[in-house]
Amino acid sequence: MTRVFSGIQPSGEMHLGNYLGAVRQWVIDQHEYDSIFCAVDLHAITTQQDPDDLRSKTLDTVAGLIAAGLDPEQCILLVQSHVHEHTDLAWLLECTVSFGELSRMTQFKDKSARQSGDFVSAGLFTYPALMAADILLYDTDRVPVGEDQRQHLELARDVATRFNSRYGDTFVVPEAAIPKTAARVMDLQAPHNKMSKSVDSVAGTVLVFEEPSAIAKKFKRAVTDSDTEVRFDPDEKPGVSNLLSILAACVGREPADVADEYTRYGDLKVATAEAVLAVLEPIQTRRTELLADPAELARLIEIGASKAEELAVKVMDRARNAMGFLPRG
Numbered sequence: 421m422t423r424v425f426s427g428i429q430p431s432g433e434m435h436l437g438n439y440l441g442a443v444r445q446w447v448i449d450q451h452e453y454d455s456i457f458c459a460v461d462l463h464a465i466t467t468q469q470d471p472d473d474l475r476s477k478t479l480d481t482v483a484g485l486i487a488a489g490l491d492p493e494q495c496i497l498l499v500q501s502h503v504h505e506h507t508d509l510a511w512l513l514e515c516t517v518s519f520g521e522l523s524r525m526t527q528f529k530d531k532s533a534r535q536s537g538d539f540v541s542a543g544l545f546t547y548p549a550l551m552a553a554d555i556l557l558y559d560t561d562r563v564p565v566g567e568d569q570r571q572h573l574e575l576a577r578d579v580a581t582r583f584n585s586r587y588g589d590t591f592v593v594p595e596a597a598i599p600k601t602a603a604r605v606m607d608l609q610a611p612h613n614k615m616s617k618s619v620d621s622v623a624g625t626v627l628v629f630e631e632p633s634a635i636a637k638k639f640k641r642a643v644t645d646s647d648t649e650v651r652f653d654p655d656e657k658p659g660v661s662n663l664l665s666i667l668a669a670c671v672g673r674e675p676a677d678v679a680d681e682y683t684r685y686g687d688l689k690v691a692t693a694e695a696v697l698a699v700l701e702p703i704q705t706r707r708t709e710l711l712a713d714p715a716e717l718a719r720l721i722e723i724g725a726s727k728a729e730e731l732a733v734k735v736m737d738r739a740r741n742a743m744g745f746l747p748r749g
């Protein structure tokens with residue numbers, strides 16, 4: 421059966437881009453494929469995290485994913501640092517990827533440029549090798565992600581192919597699965613930039629667990645374009661096209677079709693806010709219930725870790741043997 425793996429960083433609150441670009445697809449995939457989803461806390465520490473904050477955000481992320489529709493009976497849901505094979509394999513892959521390849525990662529260039537105080541961790545640079553490890557560790561075929569992860573996925577494929585040709589057939593070469601609509605949700609205030617946890621754009625970022633009235637206000641104030649025509653044209657009309665993509669993704673239609681129904685920006689904004697809230701409100705209610713029972717959440721997280729570990733150990737052994745590490749007595 422097709423194996424699916426994907427992950428989300430618990431470094432901030434889940435936003436609408438995470439949900440529409442990735443998590444929504446995971447919820448569907450879990451019923452069709454053998455699926456594993458991960459709160460990637462080891463990725464989060466590539467930029468400095470407050471320890472208490474990291475703990476609570478990791479728990480929050482797991483609760484958020486379950487609230488969004490992941491069912492720990494249907495998929496494996498784990499916290500990355502609970503399965504140490506992720507970091508074990510990452511080192512093997514760091515030695516299989518080149519400095520040049522890592523230097524070409526646009527996300528590294530963007531994020532390192534944004535770090536305050538000039539401290540750029542080595543982990544931020546080698547991060548794509550850890551991401552490749554996450555994927556290859558489970559013989560993953562399909563990786564549902566947003567558009568911004570395409571380059572990292574290409575690198576994971578290159579690393580798998582290189583490892584296989586150097587050391588013999590060891591890893592499955594994965595494929596990215598990027599949604600047709602809302603693969604790159606843009607910032608509502610700066611529609612040339614993607615919506616992001618790490619960019620300081622409160623008004624432009626819609627959080628999945630934000631007050632409904634605040635969400636409605638953000639859509640009302642969304643930047644549109646200078647003319648008045650409602651048309652789907654991401655290059656010429658990024659603000660309006662972003663709203664159309666969000667609305668279309670929420671109602672399961674094409675952005676260009678949805679555009680035909682609106683002549684005024686104001687109506688489009690109201691309709692988009694309503695469609696988003698119709699999707700998010702039930703998720704918000706479920707999360708509140710889940711966070712009220714931390715013992716149950718801890719139990720689910722432990723189940724995920726032990727199921728994942730069972731799979732990871734086997735692939736890790738395969739990789740060690742292929743590379744020539746001496747087995748223990």
Ligand code: TYM
Nearest residue numbers: 426427428429437438441442554565566603604605614615
């Ligand atoms: P992260 O935590 O930045 O984002 C989680 C998922 O959300 C998608 N996404 C978006 N989609 C549409 N529009 C946006 N504005 C937007 N912003 C984020 C991302 O593409 C992603 O799918 N490195 C990854 C996490 C990761 C991972 C993995 C993913 C670690 N290991 C292995 C897949 C497989 C990341 O930082 O995602």
